[in-house]
Amino acid sequence: MNSTPNHNSLDDDAFRHAWRSWIQANYHSPLRDPLERLTGQPARAWLQAQHRDGWRAPALPAEHGGMGLSLRKQLIYQEELERFSVARPMDMGLRLLTPVLLRYGTKEQIARFLPGILNTTEVWCQGYSEPGAGSDLANLKMRGHEQGEHLILNGQKTWTTMASDSDWIFLLVRTSQEAKRQQGITFVLADLRSPGIEIRPIRTLARDENFCEVFFDSVAVPKCQIIGQAGDGWAVGKALLGFERFSHGSPELLRHAFKVLRQTASALQILEQPHYHQVLAQHACDVADASAWYEQLCETAMQGGDAHEDFSMLKLFNAELVQRIAESATELAADAGGLLGAAPQWGLPHDLEWLYMISRPLTIFGGTAQVQRNLIATRSLALPRS
């Protein structure tokens, strides 16, 4: 930490090489799949090692303890993680909360929370979704009412990624009823060890429990943990969604799914079969074009251009493409389709059912594909609202 090298002084290739070597030497998990989540102690250890050796927080300015990389080096940083097929660690504190803290937080709030994020002693999760507010976020019901120096939280969050593995949660709650549903919402931070919080894992079609329901029964939170002004949570939360969306166009998942498809066909020895050729050709060009689009959008963003709407479109295309590739891979399995788990004895090196199911929520979470198309139609294509 103290001996942080000045990565920005390296040229791009040297930086890439240094980071690649470091990953090889320090990534110890057997999980080599961008769809897998790195959780628990391995995730903390991985992020803490980054912090120890000065590889933590590529985008964060150096004065806040980050690497303060140029945009191009940030992209290289990400590319090398993808190249090594590193599983995603739980790092919402850095990816989602930190930009909000820096933009809306007080100096005290930053001083209190940023160090814990960087040294991974405090792991954060995100409390946005509620049972009745999925695509329609303004419909949220969870209440917070003032009581002296505290906000008292009551209600439920759901689809909270890895809540059971986290220490803190940032969330949106309704603190007053206004005519406009977007008003009266507050962005607040809560310690998950607070009395009155109960966490229950949600089992999914992908046979995991990476998501949770979080129940709040009169949970008292000091008002100093409100970010921005009470009632301004919609703006704070929207900004956060903006930061999040930026990373959604990456072709990482596409490449992974395409690799699964090719490895499956190789193991099944059907490389010469006509149906495989058709599927391969279509998906290969889809992946190539989506990757090209992504690189150009990053380039635009690096030059300060606004590529927000394009990222939304690319995200939508990628999500549906991963699903199509997963469907094609399952079809290749023929008679052996529908097995749970990898099945080398059938010539199936990958768990195709898992890939099929894990790709389903890509068109649901963060706004369904339908809602995303509505938004693109009215925003980018200037079509009239329905």
Place this chain on the structure above:
Amino acid sequence: MNSTPNHNSLDDDAFRHAWRSWIQANYHSPLRDPLERLTGQPARAWLQAQHRDGWRAPALPAEHGGMGLSLRKQLIYQEELERFSVARPMDMGLRLLTPVLLRYGTKEQIARFLPGILNTTEVWCQGYSEPGAGSDLANLKMRGHEQGEHLILNGQKTWTTMASDSDWIFLLVRTSQEAKRQQGITFVLADLRSPGIEIRPIRTLARDENFCEVFFDSVAVPKCQIIGQAGDGWAVGKALLGFERFSHGSPELLRHAFKVLRQTASALQILEQPHYHQVLAQHACDVADASAWYEQLCETAMQGGDAHEDFSMLKLFNAELVQRIAESATELAADAGGLLGAAPQWGLPHDLEWLYMISRPLTIFGGTAQVQRNLIATRSLALPRS
């Protein structure tokens, strides 16, 4: 005509054989394509020959001068026409107007108009669509106002099939403004030689002029040519659409398009190519299943069951399937795609561009595919209106 044989006394096979032989001996047009229209003198001659030899009007009861066939024999009648790939003659008088006449017409109206329909001395066309009322029929603007014993018609019809080849038109006009847009519409018959009528052909993407615009400038029509009551035209017109829709599920066009696909692949000598195999297999099963569904719906209808909604769905599926087959056929042509006309020197025995274009309006005319899906969703699936 006088010596009409009693076809209903023949067994099904004998009837089929007799009708097949008669078609072979009497169908003289070189047009052997169900997507082609038989027009002008050849169409009249073909229908008049049917009338002469007692093969006219299979569904019409004998007391009205028809063949009065059982439903099963009607189906055989139709099958044999399709087997011979007879081009469609312009026969809206029999197919569309006659059922309406028999249900809503007076004895005098039937006596006046039915004979001309049967002996094809009066050819009819249909005046429903207007420039502003396509999928939204209730939106029609053409006006009729009473003046003594006449209705005076002003306005425009469009997409009137073969108006330039017809003698009479049946049409819907607005005769009063009511709160409910479906009210105040009247179903009326007009002689196309009436003063004030002007007919202009519409050239289409399929390079033909089978449709027309028909302009009405103060055209006087005797009130005795109103069918049903003035103002009840919506019900009369809807009934007619019902009769029409019944015939839309036939797999005739599918089979024709599929034949074009196979003949193209044969001529191009690409029967062994992998992409053709995939396309062939998908379309072959689509055609087989749609045909099976159609036969079962006809069976249901013959037994008095209500298959109306199913016919709507089948029509929609068939329309989009013909388009997909046309698209596949064009793709087979590879480098030579986009030629206008058949091109034997390129190994293309059919005019694929024509097939591509002629199949476009299948998802537009008679209610766009979008409107049809809306209707099916609310009627058959009981989903809430949007």
Place this chain on the structure above:
Amino acid sequence: MAMAGCCQAKAPLFWVLQQRFKSMALHTADNEQADTLALLGDTAHAFLVQEQRKDRLRSIDTGRAALDANFWRQLAAQGWLLLRWPEAQGGSGLGVEAACAIAEQLGRHLVPEPVVANAMMPAVFAQLFERHANAAIWQTLANGYADGSATLALAWQPPPVGQAPMQATRSAQGFVLQGSVGGMVALALAQQLMLVAQLDAEPALFLLNTAAITPNLQTQTTSDGSTLSVLNLAGFVAPAHALLAHGPAVQHATAQARQEGCLMTAAQLLGNGEAALELTLAYLRTREQFGRPIGSFQAMQHAAVDVRIQLNLARASLQAALAKQALGESDQAQAAMTAAAKARAGDAAIQAGRFGVQAHGAMGFTAECDIGLYLKAALRLNAFLGNAREQRSHYVACMGLTEPLAPDATAHEVST
């Protein structure tokens, strides 16, 4: 009848229906048959609504099969396991239409037990070989199906990639078996295995005890709550009496069993897809977002209509295939339409399940919500006996559609 004792009390209606079928065969009244099939389906539905708990499928969330020997005995008590079995051995001897009526309900209610694979399909062998030398064996097997106490699995599919097919050679002890075979379903419920191996360059049918070959199995849970196994034998010795049949008759029986299995699986997929769509439509009608039911949004409506159309096509296709079977049309025509029906049903059910999961939103991704169970079962049923793509290729082959077509052929010569 061997099974009458225990079953009549529990499922009287089934036996009434069975009698109706048999009397109908005399005058082939189409409508009456349709009514009776509907009644058979209704009866099965009523039983399964009561007795089949979808909840138990949640075991697949942790990778465990949901197979239940007790439920298998309940299915036996309904008479379903012997439905296609010859009457001479106490079976009901009903037709494949009746089997499909039951299979549709099995699909609708997500029954993981292998009624089609391990009871209906073995019945084809029983029908074809019942008058064979070792008739007593078939009677013993029938007895096991009567109360669900003993069941067969079939092992006749090609070996997985890179493995040698199953070969039998004669030896002093009987036969030596060597090679691999895939596709065995739900072995945990099967006490015996009917295995096809090449003997003297012709297919031979062996009956083996599953206990004896357990160490040679690799078994994996499937997404419908059942299991699939691969058997690898290296010099396994089967006694001489294990050989049930040999020669072209085995080939024929295998093909026939496969064909019936395809029809019944198509019916099962159809039931699956219908139930998935119903569940989804109910959700679309009630769940609100942006202040209106999500079923009022055009995007949802149109996708639902497309699923409805595919399911209707699947039903039509299956009925056409059954009709060809009933009318005794050529083997090729039967096989072609069967393939088309299995293909359509597979595609339609998966489409229904996929749309269902999407339409249920985040809720659809929870293991708690039933809709995912339908999609998972559809994936497996589609794969069983050849998936939609393979079936379509089979249709083309059976119909000879890759033959050149002359430019003057009429459209009616092109397809049935």
Place this chain on the structure above:
Amino acid sequence: MAMAGCCQAKAPLFWVLQQRFKSMALHTADNEQADTLALLGDTAHAFLVQEQRKDRLRSIDTGRAALDANFWRQLAAQGWLLLRWPEAQGGSGLGVEAACAIAEQLGRHLVPEPVVANAMMPAVFAQLFERHANAAIWQTLANGYADGSATLALAWQPPPVGQAPMQATRSAQGFVLQGSVGGMVALALAQQLMLVAQLDAEPALFLLNTAAITPNLQTQTTSDGSTLSVLNLAGFVAPAHALLAHGPAVQHATAQARQEGCLMTAAQLLGNGEAALELTLAYLRTREQFGRPIGSFQAMQHAAVDVRIQLNLARASLQAALAKQALGESDQAQAAMTAAAKARAGDAAIQAGRFGVQAHGAMGFTAECDIGLYLKAALRLNAFLGNAREQRSHYVACMGLTEPLAPDATAHEVST
């Protein structure tokens, strides 16, 4: 420069841009190049808005081509026909990016004249062979392009099915040509033909007068308002000086011309699709049914979004292909991305046209409505030089994607 006299007055901006490009080459400023390309496109747009009447394409309604020799001379006057031609012969010597900027506008404005096929693609041969023995011939050809008075067509594609490829044999008079070749575009505008035939088992390039071979042509109108011809020669005698080049260099030039042609045609398709979508969006915003603009219906919105996404992918794909070309990446990598770009642009433009026709309702089916012209042109441009399906296969082959992939390969080894 041969063409300077007649053109500078009419198109001063073009020459300014040309100078900018050349100076830029020295310091390769990416942004400046992008700006200049945009300016080049804008200039072309401004010219075509004014001069290209889409109305003339209505001649295809009756099966007649829309080619216009006067308009071809106007295009020459813009300097576009010599844009890729070597500077030594009076050409502009601009890069393929500049050609694509022009091609996109040609597509957007439905220009039927064969700028890509008969001017840009021949320029590749001129570049590669300009220092060849018969340099004077290239100068003469360049002079014809300078004012549009004389134009080449290319004849190098494989023969149509069932016909023998073009063969040349030596004779006393020169060469005897025998065989068929397809794919010649817009011959009515071409005075000469550059024909590839096999000579001594290697490709040879011949220059023929089209007048001499007219009786041997079969020509048909294409849906973009141009024509396509097949040439069948049976013992046609070409003089000795008709041979321009021979050997692997011809092979290389043909491949290079094809690749550039694919890039420019992709740009043309992109312009076509963009214009079709714009036209459709404008209609969706204004046309009302059931009391609201049809563009407010979700089904229309979602289909429009899907077209928008495909067009954006097409643009990204084309830019990636141009970048590979500019960076001098391996031939295989260039060819692969070019194929991907041509495939995507073809699919996207056809999807835009098809959606456009449907969204325009009955109006879209009239020949009077422009939207159909876009679909028709897209069909033809997609077919030119290999349609989307063929291009995707080519991508797979260039990338070696049918090679087996080891189970431990990382995702980054899988695709670029």
